[in-house]
Amino acid sequence: MHVPPAxxxxxxGVVVRVRPSYLAAxxxxxxGRWVWAYQIEIVNLTGSPVQLLARRWTITDALGRVEExxxxxxxxxxxxxxxxxxxxxASGCPLTTPSGSMVGAYFMQDAEGRMFEAAIPAFSLDVPGEKRVLN
Incomplete structure (x- = not known):
């Protein structure tokens, strides 16, 4: 079984790991519909509790169209x-092109009530075996 890259x-101190995978079925x-799943793991290395309050995603398809x-x-x-x-x-993302990318942030709050953004790394959505397109 192919394990997608992380x-x-x-x-x-907040680590975000993403593993995207193409859902051919x-x-x-x-x-004109391509669908990906992505598994997210958020690890708290800060030494105190944090709460995830909101999210922001920027999704770009192979034609450069951007959705927030x-x-x-x-x-x-x-x-x-x-x-x-x-x-x-786990969640998912449909596109109207065979490749794309996603990047974003989680809006977090620490135990003292301070708000900060934890980066979600940019990741590529590519159909296995297809030509990769830099989005």
Whole structure:
């Protein structure tokens, strides 16, 4: 089984790891629909609890079209991640081109109430075996 690469970023002791994978069974290239899943792991190395309050995504397709997505929490949750613990979830992204990229940030709050942005690393959405396009 192919294990997709992990993309990693660390901001102020919060590590974000992303593993994207192409979902051929949910995609329909003839209809102009390509779908990816991505697994996210957020690790708290700060020494105190942090809470994920909101997210921001920038999604770019192979034609350079950009979509901004903002929202509260992730998958309907605003998790508190204790010191030394991690939080993981999975989500997905459809595109109208066979490749693209995503990058973003989580809006976090520490135990003292200070807000900060934890970077979500840029990652590539590529159909396996297809020509890669820099987006």
């Amino acid at each position: 993309y990693t970023a660390e901001t102020e 949910q995609s329909d290239p003839e209809e 997505v903002r929202g509260q929490g992730v998958i309907g949750e605003q998790p508190v991640i204790e010191a030394g613990d991690s939080y993981a979830y």
